[in-house]
Amino acid sequence: GDRARLLCVGANGQPRPAERPPASSRPNRRIVPTHRTSHRKSYDYASPFPLVGRNQHQLQRPPLAAGPAGTRAGMANASSISRSLRRSLAPDALHRLLLQRSRAFVTAECHRPVVLHKRGPDILHDPWFNRGTAFSMTERDRLGLRGLLPPSVVSSQQQIDRFMGDLKRLEQNARDGPSDTYQLAKWRILNRLHDRNETMYYKVLIDNIEEYAPIVYTPTVGAVCQNYSGLFRRPRGMYFSAEDRGEMMSMVYNWPADQVDMIVVTDGSRILGLGDLGVQGIGIAIGKLDLYVAAAGINPQRVLPVMIDVGTNNEKLLKDPLYLGLQEHRLEGEEYVEIIDEFMEAVFSRWPNVIVQFEDFQSKWAFRLLQRYRKTYRMFNDDVQVTSLTYA
Known part of the structure; x- marks a missing residue:
């Protein structure tokens, strides 16, 4: 699939990475690491569209223009995609799709660690971090809540x-x-x-x-x-x-x-x-x-x-x-x-x-x-x- 490295056997019988197809045959898509951590390298396409199939040639979505997210080129590309979506999708379907992808991006952002400088009662009085009696015993020891x-x-x-x-x-x-x-x-x-x-x-x-x-x-x-x-x-x-x-x-x-x-x-x-x-x-x-x-x-x-x-x-x-x-x-x-x-x-x-x-x-x-x-x-x-x- 598009998330695994394809291996083939060389002349010496040892596995080696498969040769990549020529640039002209590869889709014009930027690949970035996903937020998931694993002992393997995992990649996903930086696109607001869901995967349709496991094979990258089955992905039914328009190519993204080069340019990192947040740059002027990336923003212009996102704007053009948004306009095309509005023309091709019903309002309810568009809303559900954008909501689904926005949740995915927010989830990825929330996986970043938070450095907490508070301890003890300061945590219990902070509505952002307080979990009350849901704090585990390990967390209570670590945060001075025991x-x-x-x-x-x-x-x-x-x-x-x-x-x-x-x-x-x-x-x-x-x-x-x-x-x-x-x-x-x-x-x-x-x-x-x-x-x-x-x-x-x-x-x-x-x-x-x-x-x-x-x-x-x-x-x-x-x-x-x-x-x-x-x-x-x-x-x-x-x-x-x-x-x-x-x-x-x-x-x-x-x-x-x-x-x-x-x-x-x-x-x-x-x-x-x-x-x-x-x-x-x-x-x-x-x-x-x-x-x-x-x-x-x-x-x-x-x-x-x-x-x-x-x-x-x-x-x-x-x-x-x-x-x-x-x-x-x-x-x-x-x-x-x-x-x-x-x-x-x-x-x-x-x-x-x-x-x-x-x-x-x-x-x-x-x-x-x-x-x-x-x-x-x-x-x-x-x-x-x-x-x-x-x-x-």
């Missing part, structure tokens, strides 16, 4: 399915009118503002704390955590998982802030009174820190919500294809403790003066971890110590 996204790697189609499911639920809720729809709608509006303009977000929250505290925290945050995988649009905070063992010491440097004063961390095992919500419990840490900023005046650039994902025992989440966390049962015993140990060592190695608040851990782990760390690190457990102080 820990900045939920641990689950989902496909682009799953992201679309999540968005469409969210849209359909909104339509259904508008018809049926459940009691929490209005509160969730308020939360979404506030969350979008948080993504766009953090200064304005906290100004609105401070000036209207009585009205919006129940939206950013209890009771609305419970519904947010239950539906977090469907509501997820942009990552906030950091995620450490069982798959990050041995990597946490380097992962903490993916967070852009050099100073962090307050961390709220949860493992999602006992979110409010809703039970095990897995990685979706990150919503409780985000909401708690929003209250600390708005009501206590903590610098919003120095707070960090954290999720430690060690799996979930929630069977519904284990079967949900859109779930953002590890779809495996929770770690227990010494394996669990080793992960928390590594996390505490990592965050205090980078931010020695940070305060870590443990939030919504199962009771058996809440008491054990409090006794394990209270004399070594600046930490406290909200459910054990603060609740007791409130009642006292």
Whole structure:
């Protein structure tokens, strides 16, 4: 065919390239390398017309005038071809043909590599390059994204399915009118503002704390955590998982802030009174820190919500294809403790003066971890110590 080198056998029995036909018999067509890369040299004709047959003598298209694409001669030739096409093809056929060839040229151009000078959060905030949870683990390591996204790697189609499911639920809720729809709608509006303009977000929250505290925290945050995988649009905070063992010491440097004063961390095992919500419990840490900023005046650039994902025992989440966390049962015993140990060592190695608040851990782990760390690190457990102080 026209894409292969023809070989013939010489007098010595060795293959040699076939002789080319004389110039007078060859079509007047310029040949350029295609965009495809292979161990063989592959060539295609620089023409906007599709191949009709494999043999170059079967190509039913007018010859191209000499001159590289983009030059005056090449542009004049393309213009004459375009005029002849308009005369010979119906409008619909012409449109389809030009669209087909333009796609081919654009595809060839897009195969050129792009040098990316951004890393970490800058990529996640750039709509041109951000792929969200579709980044593979290799890409996350290479681009400084490990820990900045939920641990689950989902496909682009799953992201679309999540968005469409969210849209359909909104339509259904508008018809049926459940009691929490209005509160969730308020939360979404506030969350979008948080993504766009953090200064304005906290100004609105401070000036209207009585009205919006129940939206950013209890009771609305419970519904947010239950539906977090469907509501997820942009990552906030950091995620450490069982798959990050041995990597946490380097992962903490993916967070852009050099100073962090307050961390709220949860493992999602006992979110409010809703039970095990897995990685979706990150919503409780985000909401708690929003209250600390708005009501206590903590610098919003120095707070960090954290999720430690060690799996979930929630069977519904284990079967949900859109779930953002590890779809495996929770770690227990010494394996669990080793992960928390590594996390505490990592965050205090980078931010020695940070305060870590443990939030919504199962009771058996809440008491054990409090006794394990209270004399070594600046930490406290909200459910054990603060609740007791409130009642006292």
